[in-house]
Every structure is written in structure tokens, then in C-alpha cells.
Amino acid sequence: MSDTPPREVSIPTPDIPDDVFLDIVRSLNETFPMKLDWIMKLDTKTGESSDFYLPFLLSHEGWVQIIGVENGVFCLRYCPVGRKAFLRVWNPATRVIRKLSSPAMHARGFCSCVYAFCYYAKSxxxxxxxxxxxxxxxxxxxxxxxxxxxxxxxxxILCPTFVRNLDPTYVSLNGTIYMLTIPTEEEELPTVVSFSLKTRSFQQFQVPAEVAGHCHGLYLLDGRLCLAGNEYFEDAYTTTMWEISNIHEQPTWTQLFYYHGDGNAYIPAAFDNGDLIQVMESHDPIGNEQNNRYSLFHVTRYLPQDETTSTLQYIEYDNIVALKSVNVYHETIFPV
Structure with a gap:
């Protein structure tokens, strides 16, 4: 590890619309094991969607995972065919890609893998x-x-004992990775676990009972760490967004807003310029054949200030399609 401190940098950001990237896995048929992952791009201003072309090829047996998108740079994990997976860091604006060696050489036989991608603060x-x-x-x-x-x-390095049952989703803020733990039967409430790139240190704090509900996940809103608590009854839910302050001292929780909706208990979402972009997924049978279904993604924009919801896009497929992740991308020229 180099002792050179991370260099601060100021790189201009082009004035272009943000895009939400939907990492989608397509299952052609339950009895036909072949599948194909791809990434769909959706403009959060117009709702227009299109395919997003990756800097590598995938076979029908291949898969791709967006580990994270930060400063206009993608961190990708993919398997073109077979069992071997590769890591790449890629800036689509500059078309530069860096090949990362596999961590398997340091962690042979590992399981229950969780990846995270994070920039050092101001670097x-x-x-x-x-x-x-x-x-x-x-x-x-x-x-x-x-x-x-x-x-x-x-x-x-061996993580502290409180780093356990990690939810694979995370957020990164000012050089620190934040993750939620998944409650067990012995632990009814989740905790927030953090890891600092600069100090190589861990921290944890409890999610209060009045905040947790059925946790919806961690989010970033205008540079603030937030958590969404979710309560649901049958096919309806209420989500409350909380801001977490004084993280490194005594965390405080402030309710920002709440909203109601119809659908599942967990709906993937991401903040874009202060608005919440949600993607509700459903699978319905075609005709009377229960094994022949179509998938529908309802992409909406929720404006917290106006408390209004508008539809951005309906995306429909004639087979079973599952959503893997939602990321917000803004083009930059950060080097990789």
C-alpha cells in the first residue's frame, strides 16, 4: 500500500441529463436454463429507454453485475461463459477500461460475496x-x-464481529462505504455498518425501532445519508425516508418525508436530483397459461416537495424478466 495520500481533484461535469441504469436479467423459460443479462439505460428526464452497450461480450450463459457507479465510472463484475468472473472499472465517456485482477488469489474458496465500489474523498x-x-x-x-x-x-483482514449478515446493497459517501445488516431471529433490528477507505476502520450503529419498519435500504440524497423504513399491508405500502446525521458521534434520525404506494414490500429506487425514481416489477400470466407470463416494469418519479408521482415509462417483456439493480449515472471524465 502506497503512503501517498489520495490527490484532490476538480473535474468538470458535462451538463447532460442523468440516466437510471436498470441491470436486468432475462430468464427465457424456467425449463430452459440459458439466460442473458444486459443493462438498460433510461433517461430520467424524458423516460426514453435504450440498450446500453458494454465493453465486452456475453454469451447466453453469461451474466453481468453492476457493483457500483460513482463519479461517472462503472465497476463491473461479469462472467462471459463458464464459471470464471472478471472485474472491470470503466468510464463510458472516455471509453477507458481498467482490468482488475481477481481477489480469488487472496480468498480461495470464498462464499457469501459482497462487493462495494467507493472513491476516496475529494480524490x-x-x-x-x-x-x-x-x-x-x-x-x-x-x-x-x-x-x-x-x-x-x-x-x-478479519472484520469485526458486528460485520455479519450483510445486505449486498450499499451506498458510498465521502470515502466511506455504508451497508445494512440483515436481522436474524435473535436480532430483530438491523444495524448500519460502515468502512472508511482512509482509516481502514469499521463502525456500526443501531437502527431505532421507530425508524426500521421493514427496512427498504440506504440512499443518498444531496450528499446526505438516508434510510427508508417500509411498512406494508397486502399490496400497499408506506415508505418513510429518514436522514442520518452525526454519523461518527451520536447518530440522530430526522424524518424527511413519507409516501404511499401500491405494490411489493420492496421496490428498487434511487434518488435523482432530489426526486425518487422507483421501478415496480410485476409478472402476470398471458391468457390462461400460467407458465407463460409477461413482465412489466413501472418506472415512476416521486417529487417529495410536491408530494406527487408521475410515470416515466412502462417497460414490458413477453417472458420472465427480473430486475437486479438500479443506478444513477452522470457522465464525467474521471480517469480509471
Whole structure:
């Protein structure tokens, strides 16, 4: 690991609309194991959607995962065919891609993998964190970290005991990765776990009972860390957005807004310029054939200030299609 501190940088951002990227996996048929992952681009201003072309090829057996998008840079994990997966950091604006070596050399036989992508605060340098368990029965996570400063993976470290049952979704803010733990039967409430790239230190704090509900996930709103608590009854839900302040001292929770909706308990969403972009997924039978279904994605924009919801796009497929992730992308010229 280099002792050189991350360099601060000011890079202009082009004045273009944000895009929401839907990472979608398409299952052609339950009895036909072939599948194909791809990424769809949706303009959050116009609602127009289109395919997004990756800098590599995938076979019908291949898959791709968006680990994260930050500063206009993608961190991707993909498998073109077979079982071997690859890591890439890529800026679509500059068409530059960096190939990362696999962390498997430091963590052989790992399972329960969780990846995160994060930039150092005010820097052009970034890190890729890989949380893993060495065995299915392992209780403790280990962490191996790749940094653009060193250009390689560091020696794995053992995470504190409170780093357990990690939800694979996360947010990154000012050089720190924030994740939720999944409650167990013994632990009814989740906790927020954080890891700082700069100090290599962990922290945790409890989610209060009045906030948690059925946790919807962590979000970033105008540079603020937020958590959505979700309550639902049958096919309707109420989501309350909370801001978390004083994270490194005594966390305080402030209710920002709440909204009602129809649908599942968990609806993937992301903030875009203060508005919430939601993607509700449903699968309905075609005609009377229960095994022949179509998938519908209802993309909406919720404006917290006006408390109004508008439809951006209906996306329909004639087979079973599942949504994997939602990311907001804004083009920049950050180097990779």
C-alpha cells in the first residue's frame, strides 16, 4: 500500500441529463436454463429507454453485475461463459477500461460475496471492497481491498464481529462505504455498518425501532445519508425516508418525508436530483397459461416537495424478466 495520500481533484461535469441504469436479467423459460443479462439505460428526464452497450461480450450463459457507479465510472463484475468472473472499472465517456485482477488469489474458496465500489474523498483514487466468508459455516467476514493507489489487492483482514449478515446493497459517501445488516431471529433490528477507505476502520450503529419498519435500504440524497423504513399491508405500502446525521458521534434520525404506494414490500429506487425514481416489477400470466407470463416494469418519479408521482415509462417483456439493480449515472471524465 502506497503512503501517498489520495490527490484532490476538480473535474468538470458535462451538463447532460442523468440516466437510471436498470441491470436486468432475462430468464427465457424456467425449463430452459440459458439466460442473458444486459443493462438498460433510461433517461430520467424524458423516460426514453435504450440498450446500453458494454465493453465486452456475453454469451447466453453469461451474466453481468453492476457493483457500483460513482463519479461517472462503472465497476463491473461479469462472467462471459463458464464459471470464471472478471472485474472491470470503466468510464463510458472516455471509453477507458481498467482490468482488475481477481481477489480469488487472496480468498480461495470464498462464499457469501459482497462487493462495494467507493472513491476516496475529494480524490481521483478509488477502492473496490470485497467482503467474503471462507466457508458456508463461517460466522465472520473477511475483507480484501483493491485500491487504484497501489494497483493491487491488499492482504485480507478479519472484520469485526458486528460485520455479519450483510445486505449486498450499499451506498458510498465521502470515502466511506455504508451497508445494512440483515436481522436474524435473535436480532430483530438491523444495524448500519460502515468502512472508511482512509482509516481502514469499521463502525456500526443501531437502527431505532421507530425508524426500521421493514427496512427498504440506504440512499443518498444531496450528499446526505438516508434510510427508508417500509411498512406494508397486502399490496400497499408506506415508505418513510429518514436522514442520518452525526454519523461518527451520536447518530440522530430526522424524518424527511413519507409516501404511499401500491405494490411489493420492496421496490428498487434511487434518488435523482432530489426526486425518487422507483421501478415496480410485476409478472402476470398471458391468457390462461400460467407458465407463460409477461413482465412489466413501472418506472415512476416521486417529487417529495410536491408530494406527487408521475410515470416515466412502462417497460414490458413477453417472458420472465427480473430486475437486479438500479443506478444513477452522470457522465464525467474521471480517469480509471
Amino acid at each position: 481521483i483514487h478509488y477502492g473496490v471492497a470485497h467482503f467474503f466468508k471462507e466457508h458456508e459455516t463461517s460466522l465472520a467476514y473477511k475483507l480484501v481491498l483493491y485500491t487504484s493507489l497501489s494497483g493491487g489487492w491488499e492482504t485480507p
